[in-house]
Amino acid sequence: MRLTDEDARGEAILHRSLTLELVRVTERAAIAAAGWRGKGDEKAADAAAVEAMRSELQKIAIDGRIVIGEGERDEAPMLYIGETVGGGSGPAVDIAVDPLEGTTLCAKNQPDSICVLALAERGGLLNAPDVYMHKIAIGPRYPEGTVDLDRSPSENVASLARAKGVPVAEITACVLDRPRHAGLIEELRSAGVAVKLISDGDIAGVIHACTTEETGIDIYLGSGGAPEGVLAAAALRCIGGYMQGKLILDTAEKRERAGRMGIVDPERKYGVHELASGDVLFAATGVTDGSLLEGVKYRPDSVVTSTIVMRSWSQTVRWIKAEHTR
Numbered sequence: 001m002r003l004t005d006e007d008a009r010g011e012a013i014l015h016r017s018l019t020l021e022l023v024r025v026t027e028r029a030a031i032a033a034a035g036w037r038g039k040g041d042e043k044a045a046d047a048a049a050v051e052a053m054r055s056e057l058q059k060i061a062i063d064g065r066i067v068i069g070e071g072e073r074d075e076a077p078m079l080y081i082g083e084t085v086g087g088g089s090g091p092a093v094d095i096a097v098d099p100l101e102g103t104t105l106c107a108k109n110q111p112d113s114i115c116v117l118a119l120a121e122r123g124g125l126l127n128a129p130d131v132y133m134h135k136i137a138i139g140p141r142y143p144e145g146t147v148d149l150d151r152s153p154s155e156n157v158a159s160l161a162r163a164k165g166v167p168v169a170e171i172t173a174c175v176l177d178r179p180r181h182a183g184l185i186e187e188l189r190s191a192g193v194a195v196k197l198i199s200d201g202d203i204a205g206v207i208h209a210c211t212t213e214e215t216g217i218d219i220y221l222g223s224g225g226a227p228e229g230v231l232a233a234a235a236l237r238c239i240g241g242y243m244q245g246k247l248i249l250d251t252a253e254k255r256e257r258a259g260r261m262g263i264v265d266p267e268r269k270y271g272v273h274e275l276a277s278g279d280v281l282f283a284a285t286g287v288t289d290g291s292l293l294e295g296v297k298y299r300p301d302s303v304v305t306s307t308i309v310m311r312s313w314s315q316t317v318r319w320i321k322a323e324h325t326r
Contacts, residue, residue, distance in 0.1 A: 014091060014121065014279045019309050021060045022117055022283040023320055027305045029053040029115040030285035031324065033100050034296035034303075037288060038109030045106045049099035049115055049287075054078045054085065057095070062086035064119075067127045068096030068227040081127070081261075092122040096231050102200040105288060112201040112290030117283050118234035124278035126230050126270065127261045132248040133226035137206045138219050140240030149244045149269055153184055153221055154191045160219055168192050174205045174220045181222050188221070203284075204292045206232035210241030215291065223248060233275035234282045238310030239317060245270045280312040294321075302326055 032052035036045035050070060057064065064086035070076035079085075079097055086093075095117065100106060102113035118125065136147050138160060146163045147156040153173075161168045169192040175181050177197035188195050196217060198205050202224035209220035229245040236243055249255045249266040258266065285307040286293030294306040307320045 014093070014119070014281060014311075014313075016311065016314070018060070018062070018119065019281055019283070019311055019318070022119060022281055023285075023307050023309050023322075025053055025056040025060070026115045026117050026283045026285035026307060027322060027324070028056045029099050030287045030296055030305055031303055033106055033113070033115060033287045037106055037113075037295075040107050042103040042107045046100045046103045050076075050078050053097060053099045053115065053117070057085040058087070060086050061090035062119075063088055063090060063092045064095050065093070065122070066097065067094045067125050068098075068118075068230050070097075070099070071130060093119050094122055094125045094127075095119050096125050096227065096234065098203065098228060098231055100287065101203055101228065102287075105200050109288060110199065111288055112198070112204050112292065113287040113295070114201065114204060114284045114290070114293060115287060116203055116231050118231050118276065118280060119282075120234065120276060120280045121278040124276060124280060125234065126275045128226040128230050128247065128275075129254065129258045129261050129263070131226050131254050131258070132223045133229040134223050134246040134248060135202070135206065135229055135232075135243065136219070136221055137209045137232070137236070137241060137243040139210045139212050140242065142242065144242075147219065147242070147244075149246055153187050156221070157188065157191055157193050157219065164218070169194075171218045172196055172216055174198060174209055174217045175222045176200075176202055176205070176224055178222075184222055201290075203228050203232045203235070204290065206241075206243065207235050207239070207292060210236055210239060210243075230275050231282075233270075233272045234280050234312075235284075235310060236272050237276050237280045237312040238282055238315065240315075241272070243272050243275070245275060276312075278312075281310070283307060283309040299323075 032048040105113035
């Protein structure tokens with residue numbers, strides 16, 4: 001569903017200069033992670049990205065609070081949920097980070113590893129626990145209710161095909177290639193849907209489903225990390241698109257942990273505006289070459305990065321190719 005002018009152009013809380021600051025953060029994280037491409041060490045690649053991202057965040061004039069990060073305080077030394085970052089002055093903001101989405105992709109030097117950050121006015125991002133989330137996403141040109149998590153996958157693709165005016169056989173779905181999705185993949189293929197499997201990186205997968213003209217992907221389906229769901233929603237606030245997410249709280253421990261983070265209804269379906277609201281900024285820099293971004297490129301005297309940065313208030317999307325002196 002495309003944002004209305006009122007939704008997109010409400011009060012601009014965040015100064016536009018912050019967009020360039022975010023670009024610097026994801027660029028530095030990507031350059032740090034790129035040093036570990038293809039070396040088979042996921043933890044080292046992630047640690048390099050985390051350290052670089054936190055260092056750059058500390059230089060920004062914000063009163064920042066991590067709401068989506070590397071885990072609870074006792075699980076992560078940096079960028080943990082609840083950590084304060086920034087210079088302490090400036091606007092009070094909530095921050096969601098995935099310093100290295102696709103750690104395995106980076107370690108194997110495979111496509112679509114990216115460094116991602118979203119920033120919103122305080123209270124604008126769902127403080128989601130690190131659990132799985134059911135997700136469905138489509139582009140912005142469809143009527144409200146075209147798809148819904150309460151329907152079966154085959155019902156959703158049939159409804160989407162009708163709305164698009166094409167046979168189901170012309171629908172392409174993006175799904176994470178995981179054993180838990182075997183039934184989903186079988187149902188989609190039995191319905192005649194083309195399935196694009198991705199090995200990792202469902203933030204990019206959701207974005208691809210909402211930029212169909214460029215990617216050929218019509219819908220994203222399946223379960224993935226809830227933190228990545230919030231980051232994907234932040235991107236959709238800027239580019240348009242429809243998404244639903246539902247936390248998978250299938251144990252008492254998960255429900256208790258979600259309750260401590262303010263989740264009162266474990267069965268709730270969240271829309272884009274409930275996952276990311278208000279004035280939102282989103283930035284991502286490529287680590288490895290992919291369908292969304294080019295990876296970090298080394299030249300004799302410089303390093304080249306490719307970044308996408310978006311803002312919900314102005315509905316602007318900028319592609320930035322930067323050369324950094326080595």
